[in-house]
Amino acid sequence: MSSVDTTAEVHDEHHDDDHHDHGEFIAHHFDTPEQQYDSGKLGIWVFLVTEVLFFSGLFCAYVLLRYHQPEVFVAASEHLDKVLGGINTIVLLFSSLTMAWAVRAAQLGQNRFASRLILITMVCAAVFLGVKAVEYSHKWDLNIYVASHYNYIEGYHPDAPSEGLAGALGVSQSLINLCVLPAILLVGFLVAGVIYRVRESQAMSALYLAMAVMMGGFFLGAVGGQIYQNAAESAAAHGGDHGHDAAAGEHAEEAAVTGPDTTSKYPPPIGMFFSIYYIMTGLHAFHVIGGMVALSWLYYRCTRNHFRPDYYGPVDFVGLYWHLVDLIWIYLFPLLYLIN
Amino acid sequence: MSTTPQAAKLFGNAIGEKGNYLNASRGIKSWLLTLDHKRIGIMYLIGVTVALLLAGVFALVLRSELFTGTKMFLTEAQYNQMFTLHGAIMVFAFIIPSVPAALGNFVLPMMLGAKDVAFPRLNLCSFYLWLFGTGFLLVAMLTNGLDTGWTFYTPYSIKTTSAVMYATMGAFILGFSSIFTGLNFLVTINTMRPPTMTWFKMPLFLWSLYATSIIQILATPVLGITLLLLFAERALHIGIFDPAYGGDPVLFQHFFWFYSHPAVYIMILPAMGIISELMSVHAHKKIFGYAFIAFSSVAIALLGFLVWGHHLFASGQSTLLSLIFSAITFSVAIPSAVKVFNWLATLYKGSISLVTPMCYALSFIFLFGIGGLTGLFLGTLSVDIHLHDTYFVVAHFHFVMVGGTLTALLGGLFHWWPKMFGRMYNDFMGRVSCFLVFAGFNLTFFPQFVMGARGMPRRYARYDPEFQIFHQVSTIGAFVLGIGVVVAFAVLVYAIYRGPKVGGNPWGAASLEWQSSSPPDYHNFTHKVVMNDPYDYSVMVYDEDLDTYIHREFTVPEKPARTEPEPTTT
Numbered sequence: 019m020s021s022v023d024t025t026a027e028v029h030d031e032h033h034d035d036d037h038h039d040h041g042e043f044i045a046h047h048f049d050t051p052e053q054q055y056d057s058g059k060l061g062i063w064v065f066l067v068t069e070v071l072f073f074s075g076l077f078c079a080y081v082l083l084r085y086h087q088p089e090v091f092v093a094a095s096e097h098l099d100k101v102l103g104g105i106n107t108i109v110l111l112f113s114s115l116t117m118a119w120a121v122r123a124a125q126l127g128q129n130r131f132a133s134r135l136i137l138i139t140m141v142c143a144a145v146f147l148g149v150k151a152v153e154y155s156h157k158w159d160l161n162i163y164v165a166s167h168y169n170y171i172e173g174y175h176p177d178a179p180s181e182g183l184a185g186a187l188g189v190s191q192s193l194i195n196l197c198v199l200p201a202i203l204l205v206g207f208l209v210a211g212v213i214y215r216v217r218e219s220q221a222m223s224a225l226y227l228a229m230a231v232m233m234g235g236f237f238l239g240a241v242g243g244q245i246y247q248n249a250a251e252s253a254a255a256h257g258g259d260h261g262h263d264a265a266a267g268e269h270a271e272e273a274a275v276t277g278p279d280t281t282s283k284y285p286p287p288i289g290m291f292f293s294i295y296y297i298m299t300g301l302h303a304f305h306v307i308g309g310m311v312a313l314s315w316l317y318y319r320c321t322r323n324h325f326r327p328d329y330y331g332p333v334d335f336v337g338l339y340w341h342l343v344d345l346i347w348i349y350l351f352p353l354l355y356l357i358n
Numbered sequence: 359m360s361t362t363p364q365a366a367k368l369f370g371n372a373i374g375e376k377g378n379y380l381n382a383s384r385g386i387k388s389w390l391l392t393l394d395h396k397r398i399g400i401m402y403l404i405g406v407t408v409a410l411l412l413a414g415v416f417a418l419v420l421r422s423e424l425f426t427g428t429k430m431f432l433t434e435a436q437y438n439q440m441f442t443l444h445g446a447i448m449v450f451a452f453i454i455p456s457v458p459a460a461l462g463n464f465v466l467p468m469m470l471g472a473k474d475v476a477f478p479r480l481n482l483c484s485f486y487l488w489l490f491g492t493g494f495l496l497v498a499m500l501t502n503g504l505d506t507g508w509t510f511y512t513p514y515s516i517k518t519t520s521a522v523m524y525a526t527m528g529a530f531i532l533g534f535s536s537i538f539t540g541l542n543f544l545v546t547i548n549t550m551r552p553p554t555m556t557w558f559k560m561p562l563f564l565w566s567l568y569a570t571s572i573i574q575i576l577a578t579p580v581l582g583i584t585l586l587l588l589f590a591e592r593a594l595h596i597g598i599f600d601p602a603y604g605g606d607p608v609l610f611q612h613f614f615w616f617y618s619h620p621a622v623y624i625m626i627l628p629a630m631g632i633i634s635e636l637m638s639v640h641a642h643k644k645i646f647g648y649a650f651i652a653f654s655s656v657a658i659a660l661l662g663f664l665v666w667g668h669h670l671f672a673s674g675q676s677t678l679l680s681l682i683f684s685a686i687t688f689s690v691a692i693p694s695a696v697k698v699f700n701w702l703a704t705l706y707k708g709s710i711s712l713v714t715p716m717c718y719a720l721s722f723i724f725l726f727g728i729g730g731l732t733g734l735f736l737g738t739l740s741v742d743i744h745l746h747d748t749y750f751v752v753a754h755f756h757f758v759m760v761g762g763t764l765t766a767l768l769g770g771l772f773h774w775w776p777k778m779f780g781r782m783y784n785d786f787m788g789r790v791s792c793f794l795v796f797a798g799f800n801l802t803f804f805p806q807f808v809m810g811a812r813g814m815p816r817r818y819a820r821y822d823p824e825f826q827i828f829h830q831v832s833t834i835g836a837f838v839l840g841i842g843v844v845v846a847f848a849v850l851v852y853a854i855y856r857g858p859k860v861g862g863n864p865w866g867a868a869s870l871e872w873q874s875s876s877p878p879d880y881h882n883f884t885h886k887v888v889m890n891d892p893y894d895y896s897v898m899v900y901d902e903d904l905d906t907y908i909h910r911e912f913t914v915p916e917k918p919a920r921t922e923p924e925p926t927t928t
Contacts, residue, residue: 057545060545064544067575068541072580072583075613076587083598165598166596166603290598293598297596297598
């Protein structure tokens with residue numbers, strides 16, 4: 019007969035962050051750091067299982083709807099820009115590299131190095147969203163919405179905006195709209211960073227400045243994406259039979275499907291592809307945003323030198339989450355962009 | 359026979375310096391912000407009880423309306439809203455969290471000899487998600503109502519003007535609450551078992567909670583995405599479930615039942631775990647067929663994922679598919695029967711004490727037996743075409759959900775109540791409540807089998823005169839059942855204030871939670887727990903000084919041979 023010690027060694031729930039001693043981040047109900055790490059690791063893996071199942075519903079819907087109308091999906095994916103999607107794929111893959119590297123750095127106790135790698139990961143996430151904003155806004159300009167609001171007419175080109183900020187910058191109003199919140203956040207984080215710098219709260223200042231840099235990444239992605247978009251549009255316009263029009267020509271029979279059916283009161287079935295597209299990429303973008311929040315938290319903890327060889331669980335766990343977000347995009351990209 | 363000081367500490371009500379979990383800290387804030395699994399369990403218990411009583415009142419309103427078959431006080435539209443909210447609140451806000459989140463939260467870490475669950479903050483978070491999710495359901499009720507049935511079937515749920523968006527948001531949030539509870543429990547059981555407690559030395563309640571957690575983790579996310587798509591369908595008209603835009607409404611049914619059929623096992627499996635404990639403890643006999651009961655929980659959890667199509671026999675799915683789903687559905691009967699036979703074998707030659715928890719456990723066997731066997735009628739393809747959407751279905755799932763889960767929950771509450779609050783209830787009144795619940799329940803739902811088989815459709819506000827006698831008996835039974843449940847809770851609540859105090863182990867049970875004081879210490883255990891087989895009752899002996907059962911390890915023999923039997927530490 020054996021017995022187990024479960025008497026509580028009472029630790030204070032709320033740790034003083036400036037106070038460093040062994041076992042500082044061990045919650046009171048765990049016996050050892052290993053037990054805590056194992057619990058966290060199993061917890062995050064189980065959470066990732068739920069995430070995979072969460073997306074699996076969308077993948078099922080995709081399979082079913084594509085099976086019903088395969089030619090519609092092929093034709094509709096012509097509207098997605100493989101180059102922008104490809105750039106985003108590379109950006110996310112690179113961010114997975116820096117994330118994995120950050121885990122290793124935290125494991126070695128190199129908090130400063132880890133914080134830089136995490137910052138790069140954060141910026142990559144924001145670049146991804148910036149490019150996505152260009153893609154979304156371009157589709158909205160063409161009246162490509164979800165099934166019930168899909169209103170695209172073959173060959174339609176929106177007029178260049180002439181008024182306001184959009185006119186001045188030569189970009190579409192919907193892109194400007196998508197940039198409002200990131201711009202507010204960028205300025206807000208900058209101001210907060212400066213205020214904390216003045217108050218000599220270094221860790222908070224570093225956190226907010228890093229988040230400002232991250233939001234800068236959004237605009238990097240948006241501007242870069244828009245420049246490419248403009249170039250691609252003018253190339254298509256000047257190239258005549260090349261580019262997009264050629265693609266449309268090759269798929270003449272699909273174009274017949276995609277064209278507006280004036281006899282039906284319903285929009286053409288091609289809108290269904292974009293319903294799936296917006297839901298899948300939108301939900302994925304939401305997970306990217308969640309990852310950005312978690313990464314910012316990690317950055318803060320790195321600047322406080324929290325991680326050590328015997329305590330780096332949070333970096334590891336957020337890292338696993340980030341790889342899953344990356345992995346889902348790895349599936350979304352070919353399924354949506356590369357299906358012909 | 360005398361006891362050592364350790365025994366007094368372990369099984370008497372000597373507690374640690376912080377006090378027991380109820381009086382360790384005071385004030386509403388110390389409850390609302392607590393990370394203690396026991397307090398979170400109590401808060402859950404209060405919450406689900408309120409949900410039960412609310413949805414129970416809806417049920418009584420429905421039954422009253424059905425007394426004559428003509429309009430009494432509800433219009434047809436109001437009737438639709440009433441049964442929808444009854445179902446939605448009962449399923450999402452009461453039954454699913456009832457046993458795991460309320461009782462399981464309290465008992466699970468203590469059965470492991472642990473101080474808390476693996477993620478206490480997540481635990482509190484899941485309680486607040488439950489609160490907000492239920493709040494959304496109530497908002498749906500108070501704004502436009504909800505008239506889709508708890509299943510939210512498309513395309514009607516896309517078209518109706520009732521508050522589908524609030525309700526889907528509420529169910530979505532409740533789903534995450536359930537996922538987090540499952541995740542927490544699964545990790546806790548995996549990583550926080552004491553080193554000497556191997557998988558097959560765990561109490562069977564933990565096996566059933568583990569199987570439940572697997573379902574919560576694997577099935578609930580699919581409900582999440584389904585409800586999110588329905589939400590997007592209503593907000594943006596994405597058309598995925600709408601045939602007008604090339605979508606597929608039956609896809610919704612597949613998605614919904616891919617969650618909701620396994621969810622049926624989320625509801626019943628923890629109840630079965632409770633029954634395993636109750637049968638063994640109150641028959642004072644080692645559980646029969648431990649490994650079979652343990653594996654049957656896992657088998658039910660896994661088979662539960664492969665039978666969702668039996669809800670779609672009338673939806674036009676392919677006959678071959680229906681045939682396969684029908685066959686797999688039958689196979690679920692095997693592990694369920696394994697459990698029932700093992701429970702019965704446990705009773706054989708046991709020394710059964712018919713205390714209140716045991717009465718509830720015996721009721722469970724009877725009611726679950728009927729509920730399970732009528733499930734086979736419905737799993738049979740040809741019979742189901744006749745019985746589909748009739749009262750037979752209503753009676754079947756109420757026998758499982760109410761006769762099974764609610765009965766087990768009440769039995770579990772009566773079993774662990776002395777542990778939770780350190781007071782014993784009036785056992786006679788407890789048994790009266792059990793009789794009222796059992797009699798009222800059978801009176802309510804047995805007639806529904808008969809009228810269902812004769813063609814009375816479910817969800818109808820009006821009916822032909824030939825069904826009136828069945829409806830009237832059913833309505834009378836519903837009120838008896840309602841009184842029984844109220845009496846049960848009254849007996850329990852009265853015990854908190856007036857019941858006699860009990861020691862740590864009034865039943866002589868051998869699982870670890872009974873080695874703490876009653877109510878348990880803030881840190882669960884003030885002393886080293888003695889590991890033993892959870893079903894070996896010979897190690898527990900009655901101690902007159904403490905008026906409770908104590909571990910044999912701590913008794914002092916008459917001869918002063920072992921004066922200080924300190925247990926070895928691992």
